[in-house]
Amino acid sequence: MARRILLFAAGVVTVVGLTGLMLTRPQRVDEAQLAGISPDLTRGESVFYAAGCASCHSAPDASGDEKLVLTGGRRFQTDFGTFVAPNISSDPEAGIGSWSALDLANALIHGTGPKMEHYYPAFPYTSYTNMTAEDIVSLHAFLNTLPAVATESDPHEIGFPFNIRRSLGGWKFLYLKPGWVVQEDLNDQEQRGRYLVEALGHCAECHTPRNSLGGLKRDLWLAGAPNPNGKGRIPGLTTNQLDWSEADIAEYLKSGFTPDYDSAGGEMVEVIENTSRLTDSDRLAIAAYLKAVPK
Amino acid sequence: MMKKFSIFTAGLLSVAVIGTAIAHESENPAVKARTSIMQLYAFNLGALGGMAKGDVEYDAEAATRAANNLVVLTQIDQSAMWPAGSDNASDPSSRALPAIWENFADVGAKGQAMADAAVAMQTAAGQDVEALKAAMGDLGGACSACHKAYRAPKE
Numbered sequence: 120m121a122r123r124i125l126l127f128a129a130g131v132v133t134v135v136g137l138t139g140l141m142l143t144r145p146q147r148v149d150e151a152q153l154a155g156i157s158p159d160l161t162r163g164e165s166v167f168y169a170a171g172c173a174s175c176h177s178a179p180d181a182s183g184d185e186k187l188v189l190t191g192g193r194r195f196q197t198d199f200g201t202f203v204a205p206n207i208s209s210d211p212e213a214g215i216g217s218w219s220a221l222d223l224a225n226a227l228i229h230g231t232g233p234k235m236e237h238y239y240p241a242f243p244y245t246s247y248t249n250m251t252a253e254d255i256v257s258l259h260a261f262l263n264t265l266p267a268v269a270t271e272s273d274p275h276e277i278g279f280p281f282n283i284r285r286s287l288g289g290w291k292f293l294y295l296k297p298g299w300v301v302q303e304d305l306n307d308q309e310q311r312g313r314y315l316v317e318a319l320g321h322c323a324e325c326h327t328p329r330n331s332l333g334g335l336k337r338d339l340w341l342a343g344a345p346n347p348n349g350k351g352r353i354p355g356l357t358t359n360q361l362d363w364s365e366a367d368i369a370e371y372l373k374s375g376f377t378p379d380y381d382s383a384g385g386e387m388v389e390v391i392e393n394t395s396r397l398t399d400s401d402r403l404a405i406a407a408y409l410k411a412v413p414k
Numbered sequence: 415m416m417k418k419f420s421i422f423t424a425g426l427l428s429v430a431v432i433g434t435a436i437a438h439e440s441e442n443p444a445v446k447a448r449t450s451i452m453q454l455y456a457f458n459l460g461a462l463g464g465m466a467k468g469d470v471e472y473d474a475e476a477a478t479r480a481a482n483n484l485v486v487l488t489q490i491d492q493s494a495m496w497p498a499g500s501d502n503a504s505d506p507s508s509r510a511l512p513a514i515w516e517n518f519a520d521v522g523a524k525g526q527a528m529a530d531a532a533v534a535m536q537t538a539a540g541q542d543v544e545a546l547k548a549a550m551g552d553l554g555g556a557c558s559a560c561h562k563a564y565r566a567p568k569e
Contacts, residue, residue, distance in 0.1 A: 351568070374463075374553065379460075380455070380457075380463060382558045
């Protein structure tokens with residue numbers, strides 16, 4: 120009898136373990152999803168700005184054209200340790216110049232590296248997971264036109280247990296959820312805004328509060344959050360907190376001027392360096408979407 | 415009793431309000447002068463921004479007047495308005511970071527960029543609303559460049 124129980128228990132452990140391994144292994148994109156898509160460099164450039172790649176991956180304090188040199192090295196202090204943005208320049212060794220479009224798609228959609236390793240969600244694949252294949256293929260081509268830098272990436276400074284990358288599979292199982300948060304009926308402009316905010320712009324990564332495991336509280340979407348850098352609070356963008364007109368929001372994203380003609384501060388200055396490169400219609404789309412986010 | 419209580423509460427409230435007012439306005443005339451210049455920038459940018467956003471109908475003359483004022487503001491000699499001890503570490507009502515006093519050359523360069531953007535706006539403002547919109551973006555960039563480096567975040 121005891122032996123039977125033991126066998127049964129071993130069976131349960133095996134099944135649970137195998138299921139766990141299956142669920143937590145790094146995922147990849149089916150190559151067929153990228154088949155037949157030809158890259159468009161203009162599109163790739165606009166995706167690059169809308170997705171804010173340079174805000175994290177350019178060298179610390181880079182400005183102007185230096186922002187096109189994706190050396191990495193910016194440090195992000197979090198409750199889980201310090202993440203260091205890697206080199207994603209076109210250098211084939213130190214950067215990602217040898218990556219295929221499929222490698223980039225795996226990274227953006229599943230947070231999976233070319234060696235089948237999990238990336239940490241400091242890289243906002245939880246947002247990028249909703250990127251279209253056309254945008255990824257075009258971004259890949261645009262990134263390859265940017266300068267190569269041979270600077271090696273610094274390792275993250277993450278302590279136990281967060282340094283066990285395998286455990287990120289469990290985190291992804293819980294919090295990497297493809298699909299839109301705002302599911303209401305949206306018109307074409309609001310849908311474009313949703314793509315820019317929820318996927319490329321990854322606005323929620325700062326403007327939505329997180330739970331103790333670092334997962335976004337989707338029921339408090341864009342409701343504002345504590346500033347991970349310590350001081351102050353990241354403001355909420357829901358209509359009951361942000362009463363700016365759509366024109367006000369679009370102007371802020373272009374010139375950085377608030378409705379009082381103060382200029383943007385903090386991290387938003389870097390964000391506006393990107394959104395100022397978008398078209399007027401994309402900035403208005405973001406504004407239209409924000410007006411449609413439930414309180 | 416109730417009346418006494420409300421007088422007491424009112425008294426407390428006014429102390430609180432006066433306290434807040436004091437915390438936000440500097441005693442230092444140099445800081446007040448700086449703040450006033452910023453308010454003049456904001457007022458004139460408001461006239462241009464209203465047109466850029468489409469809240470106000472484009473008016474070449476009004477836009478030019480506002481842009482002229484911006485240019486004048488960039489020409490004010492501020493050298494006496496930044497005395498030592500008027501940074502945010504010494505004067506909590508100021509948001510000016512001490513780094514300003516260590517990087518006068520860079521602050522000057524950023525000021526020059528603002529002056530150039532104001533001159534560009536002067537031309538654009540009288541041209542048409544599309545030119546005005548574009549110049550607004552560059553002005554905003556010039557404001558932010560300095561604020562990002564040298565202004566403390568809002569409390």
